Amino acid sequence: MALAFLIISLLGVRGRKEETFTYRGGFWLMLIGLLPYLSGTMIFSLNAEPMTLMCLYMGMTFIGYLLVLMGGVRLSRVISRSLRGGAFRRHNEGFQQEEQLRKTDFSLHLRARYKWQGKWRDSYISFINSRRGILICGSPGSGKSWFLIEPMIGQLTEKGFALFVFDFKFPVLSQHVYDQFQRNRDKYPASTQFYCINFTDLSRSHRCNVIAPESMEYMADAIGASRTILLSMNKTWVNRQGDFFVESPVNFLAALIWFLRKYQGGIYCTLPHAIELAQVPYDKLFTLLNAEPEIQTLIGPFIEAYRNKTMEMLDSQLSSARIPLGRLASPDLYYVLTGNDGSLDINDPAAPKILCLGGDPPRQEALAPILSLYIDRLNKRINQQGKYKCALVCDEFATVRAYSMTTIIATGRSNNIVPIIAVQDLSQLRTQYSRDEADLFLNIAGNLVCGQVGGETARWVSERFPGVVRYNKTVSVNSSDTSVSRSEQTTSAVDVATIANLSSGEFVGIVADDPELEVEFKAFHARITKDAKSTDRKRSEEMPVVRQVDAAMIEANFQQVKREIEEMVTTETQRILGDPVLSKKMVKR
Secondary structure, three states: HHHHHHHHHHHOOOOOEEOOOHHHHHHHHHHHHHHHHHHHHHHHHHHOOOHHHHHHHHHHHHHHHHHHHHHHHHOOOOOOOOOOOOOOOOHHHHOOOOOOOOOOOOOOEEEEEEEEEOOEEOOOOOEEEEEHHHEEEEEOOOOOHHHHHHHHHHHHOOOOOEEEEEEEEOOOHHHHHHHHHOHHHOOOOOOOOEEOOOOOHHHHHHEOOOOHHHHHHOOOHHHHHHHHHHHOOHHHHHHHOHHHHHHHHHHHHHHHHHHHHHHHHHHOOHHHHHHHHHHHHHHHHHHHEEEEEEEEHHHHHHHHHHHOOHHHHHHHHHHHHHHHHHHHOHHHHHHHOOOOOOOOOOOOOOOOOEEEEOOOOHHHHHHHHHHHHHHHHHHHHHHHOOOOEEEEEEOOHHOOOOHHHHHHHHHHHHHHEEEEEEEOOHHHHOOOOHHHHHHHHHHHHOEEEEOOOOOOHHHHHHHHOOEEEEEEEEEOOOOEEEEEEEEEEEOOOOOOOHHHHHOOEEHHHOOOOOOOOOOOOOOEEEEEOOOOOOOOOOOOOOOOOOOOOOHHHHHHHHHHHHHHHHHHHHHHHHHHHHHOOHHHHHOOO
């Protein structure tokens, strides 16, 4: 009866709240107290004096009673709602995501796991319409290549896509592409070939004329190639397009390229020949160019300045093109750029290609104009109707300047082109492109995947996520009670801090769907999981050796280009002087 009355009295106790008290401690005190309180009668079974037994019985009962009382009072002082949810309250993060695998002819998918309502769940990130473009962002080490690009390349080869891959750290990604192509060789037509262009291992590099005459159909092609080269070499010009001292060297180089394109059907229409032609003295060079009717409008202002002896201005104009081009006068570059092992039309239905373009980080500044021009010219060749399905994968895209990629993302969908570009963050992209151009890349892609980034990029990514409703609780504790208030608030599904603290292999993003196959949950925040097949980096074989190359062969080609330009200048000058009509085109001061 005493215990019953004690328990009844404890039900109404309201003690001062204490953060350090827990329910477990209170229950343990009560349990320990009940043990001597209820087992006290066992004392009377001992052989002792009655007075001694009575004292022991009362002592055990009294101690047990106090422990039960202490435990009950402690239970009343426990805060009913814990204030410790972790420093960052991660239990309140997460949202429902797509868990079903959606497949189409152009879909790419990644296995993933995400956390929602405190539980880990399996999911699939399905890029149902990859032709709308996939933009990948992430700081170095976030897992872009390992978790995203390599699995995508494997799936593209399994579907038999013609493929172009820009491998900034050659040969890591190129070797992976070759391995995947060998494993899925049966998915391609028998005429499909593997090509590799790089400036690191020339024995494993095919030679390709980036401005081959058959690809230069209009003068606009020459102007576009000239702009790509010079803006890649002079990054400050990106925001000054249209200025006199920017457009002048662009027109000058375009005139050289178009002259070589028209000369004898374009037998010398290569970038090395254009570089050597730019170094010819003014009087001989202007005479040659003035004799070609189609470029007189481009070269006219330079000739006029030369005749008027405004040499300071003319030197500034032409030196802006000559000096950057002179940095490209390298025997290994000349060797690769003057050959013709294959063309850039990778989606030719009669002969699809797997083409890898290799970069070299230590020579990034020197190779960037050439690599940019390759990508730019390839984009113009493949974006045509009736071609074979193809994909463009550009890792470290911000190291090159290929503005034509925006056209591929915008219009390539109708021509079955899948563009995939990876950058580190927005600031890196703006080093090669103007602010408006960089923003266009970010906004035009339909699919977005982002790893750990910070700053402006994280804010831009966070703004693309839809709002989610979260229920917040506010706990107020006073001396006698605890009050709880609940509120409903709409916040971003993924905030800036979450993006800045993503782990390697953890990504957020938005996917695009099709009208025929809609996706309810387009946003995701998950950890990519790679299966055994995608993590297998076992090489089938080394990339093939195209031809044995030695220093003598490279130097001989370098000297041959110089001789051909000298002979062409001499021959053409004599022809012009010997023709009564053309002799009037002679340029003299």
